[in-house]
Structures are given as C-alpha cells and as structure tokens.
Amino acid sequence: MSVFLQQVVNGLVIGASYALVAVGFTLIFGVLRVVYLAHGAVLVAGAYLGLFALSWLGSITAALAVGTIGAALLGLVVEFVALRPVRQQNHLIALVTTVSFATIIQETLRLTVQSGQPISYPDNIGARLLQAEIAGIKLHVTVGQLAVMVVALVLVVALTFIIQRTWLGRSIRAVADSPLVASMLGIRVNAISGQTVALASALAGAAGVLLGLTIPAIDPYVGEHLQFKVLAVVLFGGLGSIPGAVLGGVLLGFVEAMAAGYLATSYRDLFAFMTMVVILFFRPSGLFGRRLVERV
Amino acid sequence: MGAGSLEALIIIQLIYLIAALGHYLPLSMNQLDVGIAGYFAIGAYISAFLTRDHEVAFALALIAGSVAAGAGALIVDGLATRVRLTGFAYAIFSLSFAESLRIVLNNVEAVGSSGGLVGIPAHTTLTLVAAIAVAVLIGFWWLDRTRLGHLRTAIADDEFVVPIFGVPLTATKLMIFALGGALGGLAGGLYSHYVLFIRPDDFGFALLISLQLPMVFGGLDRFYGAVAGLLLLGFIPEFVRELAQYRLIVMAAATLLVLILRPSGLITHRTIAWVKSRLRGAQAEPTR
Amino acid sequence: MSAAAQVPALELRAAQVKFGGVAAVNDVSLRIPRAGGISAIIGPNGAGKTTVFNVLTGIIRPSAGQIVVDGRDMTGRRPDEIFRAGIARTFQGVRLFAHLSVRDNVQLAARSAPRHPGGAAVWFDRQGEAKRRTEWALTEVGLPQSLWSAMPDRLTLLERRLAEIARAITVAPIVLLLDEPAAGLNTAEKDRLCALLTALTVSTGCRIVVIEHDMKLVMAIAQHIAVMNFGCLLAEGTPAEVRGNEAVIEAYLGTRSHHA
Numbered sequence: 001m002s003v004f005l006q007q008v009v010n011g012l013v014i015g016a017s018y019a020l021v022a023v024g025f026t027l028i029f030g031v032l033r034v035v036y037l038a039h040g041a042v043l044v045a046g047a048y049l050g051l052f053a054l055s056w057l058g059s060i061t062a063a064l065a066v067g068t069i070g071a072a073l074l075g076l077v078v079e080f081v082a083l084r085p086v087r088q089q090n091h092l093i094a095l096v097t098t099v100s101f102a103t104i105i106q107e108t109l110r111l112t113v114q115s116g117q118p119i120s121y122p123d124n125i126g127a128r129l130l131q132a133e134i135a136g137i138k139l140h141v142t143v144g145q146l147a148v149m150v151v152a153l154v155l156v157v158a159l160t161f162i163i164q165r166t167w168l169g170r171s172i173r174a175v176a177d178s179p180l181v182a183s184m185l186g187i188r189v190n191a192i193s194g195q196t197v198a199l200a201s202a203l204a205g206a207a208g209v210l211l212g213l214t215i216p217a218i219d220p221y222v223g224e225h226l227q228f229k230v231l232a233v234v235l236f237g238g239l240g241s242i243p244g245a246v247l248g249g250v251l252l253g254f255v256e257a258m259a260a261g262y263l264a265t266s267y268r269d270l271f272a273f274m275t276m277v278v279i280l281f282f283r284p285s286g287l288f289g290r291r292l293v294e295r296v
Numbered sequence: 297m298g299a300g301s302l303e304a305l306i307i308i309q310l311i312y313l314i315a316a317l318g319h320y321l322p323l324s325m326n327q328l329d330v331g332i333a334g335y336f337a338i339g340a341y342i343s344a345f346l347t348r349d350h351e352v353a354f355a356l357a358l359i360a361g362s363v364a365a366g367a368g369a370l371i372v373d374g375l376a377t378r379v380r381l382t383g384f385a386y387a388i389f390s391l392s393f394a395e396s397l398r399i400v401l402n403n404v405e406a407v408g409s410s411g412g413l414v415g416i417p418a419h420t421t422l423t424l425v426a427a428i429a430v431a432v433l434i435g436f437w438w439l440d441r442t443r444l445g446h447l448r449t450a451i452a453d454d455e456f457v458v459p460i461f462g463v464p465l466t467a468t469k470l471m472i473f474a475l476g477g478a479l480g481g482l483a484g485g486l487y488s489h490y491v492l493f494i495r496p497d498d499f500g501f502a503l504l505i506s507l508q509l510p511m512v513f514g515g516l517d518r519f520y521g522a523v524a525g526l527l528l529l530g531f532i533p534e535f536v537r538e539l540a541q542y543r544l545i546v547m548a549a550a551t552l553l554v555l556i557l558r559p560s561g562l563i564t565h566r567t568i569a570w571v572k573s574r575l576r577g578a579q580a581e582p583t584r
Numbered sequence: 585m586s587a588a589a590q591v592p593a594l595e596l597r598a599a600q601v602k603f604g605g606v607a608a609v610n611d612v613s614l615r616i617p618r619a620g621g622i623s624a625i626i627g628p629n630g631a632g633k634t635t636v637f638n639v640l641t642g643i644i645r646p647s648a649g650q651i652v653v654d655g656r657d658m659t660g661r662r663p664d665e666i667f668r669a670g671i672a673r674t675f676q677g678v679r680l681f682a683h684l685s686v687r688d689n690v691q692l693a694a695r696s697a698p699r700h701p702g703g704a705a706v707w708f709d710r711q712g713e714a715k716r717r718t719e720w721a722l723t724e725v726g727l728p729q730s731l732w733s734a735m736p737d738r739l740t741l742l743e744r745r746l747a748e749i750a751r752a753i754t755v756a757p758i759v760l761l762l763d764e765p766a767a768g769l770n771t772a773e774k775d776r777l778c779a780l781l782t783a784l785t786v787s788t789g790c791r792i793v794v795i796e797h798d799m800k801l802v803m804a805i806a807q808h809i810a811v812m813n814f815g816c817l818l819a820e821g822t823p824a825e826v827r828g829n830e831a832v833i834e835a836y837l838g839t840r841s842h843h844a
Contacts, residue, residue: 082552089559096555103548228391463692
C-alpha cells in the first residue's frame, strides 16, 4: 500500500511537470495556430539559466526567477525570429524554422557549457528528503519534488488567472478565436502572439529549473525528448485547451509512475508516441478544444 | 585530410543524398511524411540482418530492405491518408511511427537492442554508392518527364483538382510515398554495410534534421534544390575540419535565415526558369 | 425540345447540401438533356450554383438526393470515377497546374480517358492515344501550337480559359460544366468564346452547362436555363419561359433587366 501511495506521489510530481509544460504548449497552439517545436529547447535553456543563477546566488527562488524570466525573453525572440515571418506559410516552413531555432539553442548550449557534458544541479538542495505520514503510512518526498508540485500549481493557477481575468488574457482569447476580428477591434495580434509565447516559455523555463532539481543530470537534448511526450498530452487534451493539458499531463504522469515498476524505461516513451498515433487516427479533435485536422 | 577519410566523407554524403531524395518525394507534394529516419532504419536493419545472420547476397538484402521500407511507408501513409491528415498532424503521425520503431529496436534482442547490431559485412564501396546515386539522380530527372512526375507536380500545385481529371489521387500518392520510403530503405542498407555497426539511436531526430533542413534550405520546387542544399549544407561543411562541431548549428542557422528571407528556399521554379532562359538566350514572347 | 424519350446525360435528383445549419443546395432537381446544346445555370452570388457543380462532379457528397450520369447512379462516387463516366468541368477563376505546360496540363487528363482502365495505365507513359487526344483538344479550342509548350503564367486570360476547356474536353465528355467561363473577358473575347462553345456542342456532341452572370451571353447561346436563388431552383426552361417567369423576374431578372 505504501508502495502504491508512493507511486501516486511520484505520479503527481511527474504529472505536475508535464502539466506545466503542456499548458504553455497548448496555449501557443491554440492562440497562434501554427506549428511550434521550440518549446523543449526553451525548457532546457531555462534549466541551464537556473543552474547559473543557483551557482551565483545560491537560492532556488533566484534560480526559478532567472530561469523563468530568461526563458520568457527567449520565447519572445523565438516568436519574433522563427514564427512571425512565416506565420502565413504552410506548416512545413514553420516546422523547420522552429526546429532550426531549437537546434541553434541546443547546440549553443552544447558548445558553450561544460563542453557538452550534462549539467547537474547541486545535490544538497533538491535532494533533501522530507518525510510525511498519512494515515500511518510513511511517504518520502524530496524538496525538489515538493517544489515541482507547488510551483507547477502556482504557475498554472497564475496563468489561468491571467487568461481569465486580465486584459491581456482577454486579448489572447480574442486572438485565439479569430485573429482577424481581434485586429479589427484594435488588438495588435503580433504583440499578443509574442506575449503568448513569452508566457508559455516562462512556464517552460520554470519547468526546466524544476527538472534540474529532480533529475540527476540534464543535457541540451532533454527538452526535445520531453517535447514529444508533452505533445501527446496536448493532443490528448485538445489543442488550446488548458484544462485538457492539465488533465492529460497529470494522467500521463500517473501512467508513467505506475508503469515504472513493470516496463523498461524506453517502452514508457513508446506509450506517448502510440497515444499520438491513436488519437490522430481516431479522434483528431482530441477531447476538448479545436481540431488539428483541416477537413476540406 | 587523408584519402581514406575523404572517401568516407563522400560515401556518407552520397548515402544521405539518396535518403534525402526519398524524403523529397512526399515533401515536394506538401505531404509531411517525416518518417524518413524510420524508413532508413528499416532498410539498414533488415538488410544487415539478412546478410549477417542469414548469408543472403548483398544485392538481394538491399532490395529486401528497400521493399520493406517502402512497405512501411505504405502503411504509415496509407493510414494517414485514410483519415485525411494534413500538415502538422501528418508530420506528428509519421514521426511517431519512426520514433516508435526506434524505441522498439532498442528493445529487440535479435538485432542487438540498444547495444546495436555489430559485425555487419562490409559491402558498400564508393563505386557502388556513386553508381546508385547517379542512377537515382538520372531517375529523378527522367521522372519529371513522365506521367508520374507530371502527376507529382500537379498534386504539388493543386491537389484538389487532380482527381477531377480522372486520376486516382490516393493510389498515385501512395505509390510516390512508397517510392520515397524505398529510396530511404535503399540508402539505409548502403549505410549499414558501410559503417558496419548500427544502433537505433543513429536513426533519430538528428538524422531527420540532417536530411530535411538542407533540402528545405535548397528549395523543394524541383529536386535540384534538394541536391544543392545538401551540397551546400551537408557536403561542403564536411570538408572544413575546423567546422566539424559547428556543423549542426551552421545548418540550422543557415536554414532559418533562408526561410525567413525566402520561404521557398534557394532554388525555386523561377530560379530554374531564369537559368533556362539564360542558357537558351532571351526567350521571345511566343508567337500567337 | 422534349428529351423525355432519351435518358438525360446528367441528372440531379432532390439534392441537398448542408454546410453547418445552412442549406447551400435545397431540394434541387435538374435534368440536363443528352442532345448537344447549351444549358445555363444563373442566379445571384451565393445562390449555390458552384455547389451544384461540386455535387455533380463528386467533390461534395450531398446530404440527400442522387446524381445520375447517363442513367447510372453515381451518388457518392469519387470525382475521378465521375470524370471517367463522362462529366468534365472548369473552375471559377482558372485552375490550371501552374508548373506544367499547357500541353502537359491537357495530357494529364487525356491519359485518364475511359478507354484506359484505371491502375497501371494511369502511370506508365504511353504516348500515342493520349498525345493524339491532347493535340486534338488544343486545336479544337483554337490555341496556336506555339503556345502549347508555354507555362500558364505566360498566357492571357482567354488563352488560359481555352486551355482549361481543352483539358476538360480532351476525353470527349458527354457533359461539360463551365463555371463562369466569360468572367473577366472583354466583348471580343466573349464573342470568340461563345462561338467556340456553340461549335463544340456540334463537333463533339457534348452538352455544355455554363454558370454565368452575363445575361446577354446566356440568353444568346443557351437553349435551356435553370435559375437558382438561396439554394433553391426557382425556374427552369427555355430563355423565353424563364424571362417570363414571375418568380424569376422578381428575384433576379427584374432588378437586372438592363444589365448587359
């Protein structure tokens, strides 16, 4: 029973990070309606930035702040350079430009930091073990894992608040509905697009820092790998649907945690890809949100 | 740079060229089948498995790998066409298959799982690869003059109209996809019998990028663009030893820059028309 | 002229097409007679005329109703099957393949002639029959040979229209659907087009159906007119009958009786 509960906790932690990344990802797809594959790279950049902050300033909060803000700025650049010029083109072009930019980010990190060796966050901070007792059952959770759950929750709630309650959020929703009508109402669609990517990237940057706190080593290509799993989550929940992304992320986290005992690690990745195949084949519209398949 | 490594460089780049041309076929019709790394892997593994463990003749093994890869493409693209996927969805669908294959290969004992397949007999020579590459290039040149080539151009121009003139669209597309996959598999077979040791992780995202980016950079309107792109971003940088570790970033940056300024790539229909008119002298308006 | 004794070349029976909640085509029935001649479908923009063409050529599947080609039920068949059954069309604007020469555009269709069964014949390049048909079609529409190797963007609008028509007639269809063939042409070009259409019905024996806005042109060349509005068929008959139909006058002709 305690093993099971422990796995539940693990699942929540993993799910929280997936949800954090997925929410931003789905926001970009829902608002910009364009192919975007630089999210993973932005996440990794956030992780690296967070590490620098940690080594200079020594606090997790600083690391989170730097990672988040740095990633947001990077997101602005990505939108401006790789998306804005090619928004009107077909999917292939946007796919290639965002992948190219992601490659540039990843290769830059590889070439400049520790000669491409994986980086590690200092053990002492993230790995400190906390113990709790619930109904007489002992549970272990590290500070890092706790940070993941708390920060993810806070950020997702903050983003939802921004989307639902602020002027920026209203503009974002307007652009997501119809960029044409939004622009006729005086909304500067380009600026909104940039800010949307920045917001999403901020979440990705935070997720990167959190990843550093919970995983022993990070290399520049970790984000690329993660991106596809999160893409499965986004497809599952429906493009542009934040609740769908959260639900999907948490679900995937649970499934992976449960499967950890039974399946080899690499087969777990297979799950995400097969999910995408199945979703795209049977229900291209996902559970909620708008469709990815254009019907002629 | 020693003669040996020059030869190695040329062989690998020619193999990449063949695979890239296989990827070119669907891409040029705006069908985002990006599973080329998977078709390459199928060809590599199946041909190696046949020659190493079952003593099949190299030529036969190559063909088998090629056919298997073509079949793989047929399955993936057949399914995708069935549910009328387009654009990004198509890309993710095909990529998922390719990545799933890689993961499965990482776990199958018979082909060495993640440790890889070793001891592949060496059969690939420079002569062979060069001959095949030349044959493929000639084939593409000739294809543009055949009905299938015209159909490919028509589908790329205006897919909607094609069936209205009696062409079975799906069947035609699938045939072209299978051809593309088969070329990828052929290249894969040549690859495994050159490097003599393959691992599933060789056939991942990095391979896809190395094949796709130079082609999109070069231009997808005609296959000359793909060849030019591979030459500029694949072949030539290999010569500059100092550039080795910057190869990928240079490729990505160059592609990004070109796509922003010139989304159709370096060589477009207009470029080719311009070159042709220069070669034939200025063309007068057709007399009416 | 009564075509009741003959099987109509093309028939639409009680067709319905719904986009979302709107009926783009609402219970429309049309009989296109077999005999060579010209029919016209007229009506304001948005009346559903092009949608009717799309249904007839199998691009859109009607939510109700049938398409009958030469007596055979072809409802729900693919566009290429309907083409091979003898229905060809052109498009609003011109939709030639931009990167194939005029000749290659036409030859693409020529190779799909009913005499070639589907399958392998579609792909392997056999000259001969297709080449002959292509050259016949291009000559028939009056395009000079010097233009045959040109790319579409080097042609004038009229020439592109003619090329599109050549592509459609190359397999000698029984019905030729032309979507606004005269749009954008000047008077001289329109006259040339009309002469060509009338000549075509005689030389090939096919039935031409045009969608047109130019009333003068329609009244001049069509023997049979169908009027649509808001997805419904308002009236059908000879030009004189339609001109005199009150519903038509009220809905359409009346406000445009001076329109040339």
